[in-house]
Amino acid sequence: MRTLRRLRLLLTFDRTTVILFAEAFLMLGWARILMFLKFAKIAHQLGQKSQETPEEFRNDDIRPIKNISSAIHIVSKYTPWDSKCLVKAIAGMKMLERRHINSTLYLGTAKDENGSMIAHAWLRSGPFYISGADVMNRFVVVEKFAKEV
Numbered sequence: 001m002r003t004l005r006r007l008r009l010l011l012t013f014d015r016t017t018v019i020l021f022a023e024a025f026l027m028l029g030w031a032r033i034l035m036f037l038k039f040a041k042i043a044h045q046l047g048q049k050s051q052e053t054p055e056e057f058r059n060d061d062i063r064p065i066k067n068i069s070s071a072i073h074i075v076s077k078y079t080p081w082d083s084k085c086l087v088k089a090i091a092g093m094k095m096l097e098r099r100h101i102n103s104t105l106y107l108g109t110a111k112d113e114n115g116s117m118i119a120h121a122w123l124r125s126g127p128f129y130i131s132g133a134d135v136m137n138r139f140v141v142v143e144k145f146a147k148e149v
Contacts, residue, residue, distance in 0.1 A: 028075060085120050105121060
């Protein structure tokens with residue numbers, strides 16, 4: 001019953017939004033599959049290691065960046081797999097890449113309240129954060145990948 005309500009809600013969106021949600025779902029799935037591989041095997045797909053893209057942006061890129069960010073956040077809540085920070089960041093990066101928009105993926109570490117090491121990933125395009133910005137200030141950047149297109 002709940003699935004039927006969600007499907008009915010999805011059909012209330014315009015065609016462009018439904019296509020964007022479908023793309024986000026597929027990219028999140030693809031990124032999740034990559035998590036089964038060793039990071040060294042996928043790192044080259046993330047862009048130039050230890051580099052950042054500039055914070056400059058084209059005005060035409062603002063709407064796609066915001067739409068991709070929204071789609072990633074919304075769709076990731078409904079995937080049947082875990083769509084955590086790194087999966088969201090990789091999916092967002094690939095969606096931006098398809099639109100020829102530069103982005104930088106950041107990897108950070110910190111210690112939690114128990115003293116255990118934790119990791120986080122977030123994605124930036126220009127001055128805008130696509131995913132992971134809510135807690136990024138708690139983490140020290142240990143690596144970054146620039147995807148210039």
